[in-house]
Amino acid sequence: MGKAIGIVGGVGPFAGTDLVNKVFRHTRATRDQDHISLFLTSCPAIIPDRTEYLLNGGEDPAPGLEKCISWLSSCGASAVGIACNTAHAPEILSRVRVPDGVVLVNMIEQTAHHVAQMAKGRKAFKVGLLATLGTLRCNVYDKYFPDLVKPDEDVAESVHEAIYDSQYGIKALSSVSDKAHDVVCGAVEHMMRKGCSAVILGCTELPLVFSGGHSYKSIELVDPTEILAIELIKATEPGKLALV
Amino acid sequence: MGKAIGIVGGVGPFAGTDLVNKVFRHTRATRDQDHISLFLTSCPAIIPDRTEYLLNGGEDPAPGLEKCISWLSSCGASAVGIACNTAHAPEILSRVRVPDGVVLVNMIEQTAHHVAQMAKGRKAFKVGLLATLGTLRCNVYDKYFPDLVKPDEDVAESVHEAIYDSQYGIKALSSVSDKAHDVVCGAVEHMMRKGCSAVILGCTELPLVFSGGHSYKSIELVDPTEILAIELIKATEPGKLALV
Incomplete structure (x- = not known):
């Protein structure tokens, strides 16, 4: 067996399979x-909630993430991605040790490269971020984006609830509820009114709302899950990359 | 970590994530x-095509299946399912060794139990099978279903092509093509005309055509992928089973 991709999923579960399916979709294959x-790996029971850890002193998700990467490495994975934006907060990720021979592809860094390419030659290009409160408040994306536009606090909180609410949230249900859909679409429009030309869907549950779409009304949607999928292919078998 | 589910996917890739998502959907969870x-595991490069092996003397898929199960076991999986009907042919599966402590949940057996429940008390209940030519010709389902209805040869071949064709087949594309959709729906209608009240979608690519639906026109659809998902939950954490 040649090089192999490893994916730390489960955070949340459907975001993990979304990343896997995006790898498959971007692979040149007819059989x-x-x-x-x-x-x-989809082992959320050993990976406590990332936002809870960052903001409210919850349990540490780093050991569980590290355990998953070690399983993936023992199966032969050479390039690993974590299907969770909030887990990329330096407060968490910097403590996750990666075995020799494994490259951890950083979803946030790769998204930053992608957005830099999008912005080239475009004056007044403004990019916004929708994400969990953990990602927003811990400035996970900020170091790459000095002029990052963030949502107003009430909108940020409503998006967080659309991700987490135990009744209508994306994590709680196996398909995106109408309420979660409307909240997230409303938040994208809010970012449009703030002058953004593009919005980063900076929580892996958010692309599930748009089923892989790259735009909403007149705003471009940046999907870090898809960018990570493409970079995982480049890091293993770049000749198999299909840009769809 | 308690008991864990292992899934041998990659055969084909989207059928693997379909099984994973069906496990998630049937799990009682709000976070x-x-x-x-x-x-x-999704390692199709080490698992040669099952029908090719069974009918045309192709390479043996058993060692690759065994390797995947051994990886899943080493990560801690206690109940394993294989997301491929044809791989359940005794000519293949009987040679796949399973490590101590791992239960291999047999999708065909479980589908048989499910259909037996459906048939209870219904006179003139006839069940049909759509599948790859490997599954049909090697009688993978027949020992459980003495009166199994199979499609006419030309219909069987057209379904096989809808699964395998390198242009429009389900394995070749990341979404089901209109042509594959129409061929499979036409085959279900053919089974209806043969007097079936239910049809087993006996290749893990076939449920992808119906997006989880349980009927088509007046015929019931039996989805072995979904049945396997439910049984994997029962074999690990039965208290978490949600019948949706």
Whole structure:
């Protein structure tokens, strides 16, 4: 077996399979055997909530993330991605040790490269961020984006609830509820009114609202999950990358 | 970590994530941490095509299946399912060794139990099978279903092509093409005309055509992928089973 992709999923579960499916979709393949070897862990019970840890002194998710990466490495994964933006907060990720021979592809860094490419030659290009409160308040994206536009506090809180609410939240249900859909679309429009030309869907649950779409009304949607999928292919079998 | 589910995916890739998502959908959960630990291997490059092996003397898929199960076991999986009907042919599966402490949940057996329940008290209940040519010709389902209705040869071949064709087949594309959709729906109608009240979608690519639906026109659709998902939950954390 050649190089293989490893995905730390489960954070949340459907975001993990969304990343896996995006790897498959971006692979040049006409039969099963053309696909790149891939391993997924989905073990959320050992990865406490990232925002709770960052903002409210909750349990530490780093050891569980590290355990998952070690399983993926033992199966043969050489390039690993974590399907959770908030887990990329330096307060968490900097403490996650990665075994020798494994490259951890950083979703936030790669999204920053992608957005820098989008912005080239475009005057007055403003990019906004929708995310969990953990990602927003811990400035996970800010170091890459000096002029990052963030939502007003009430909108930020409503998006966080659309992700987490136990009744209508994206994490709680197996399909996106109408209420979560409307809250997230409303938040994108809010970012439009703030002058953004593009919005980063900076929580892996958010792209599930748009089913892989790259725009909403006149605003461009940046999907870090898809960017990570493409970079995982580049880090393993770049010749198999299909830009769809 | 308690008991964990292992899934041998990649055969094909989207059928693997379909099974994973069906496990998530059938799990009683309102937050990430409520989900059962799960591992997926998607390594089709080491699992040659099952029908090719069974009918045309192709390479043996058994060693690759065994390797995947051994990876899943080493991560801690206690109940494993294989997201491929054809791989359940005794000519293949009987040679796949399973490590101590791992239960291999047999999708075909579980589908048989499910259909037997459906049939209870219904006179003239006839069940049909759509599948790959490997599954049909090697009688993978027949021992459980003495009166199993199979499609006419030309219809069987057209379904096989809808799964495998490198242009429009389900394995070749990241979404089901109109042509594959129409061929499979036409085949279900053909089974209806043969007097079936229910049809087993006996290749894990086929449920992708119906997006989880349980009927088409007046015929009931039996989805072995969904049945396997439910049984994997029962084999690990039965208290978490949600019948949706």
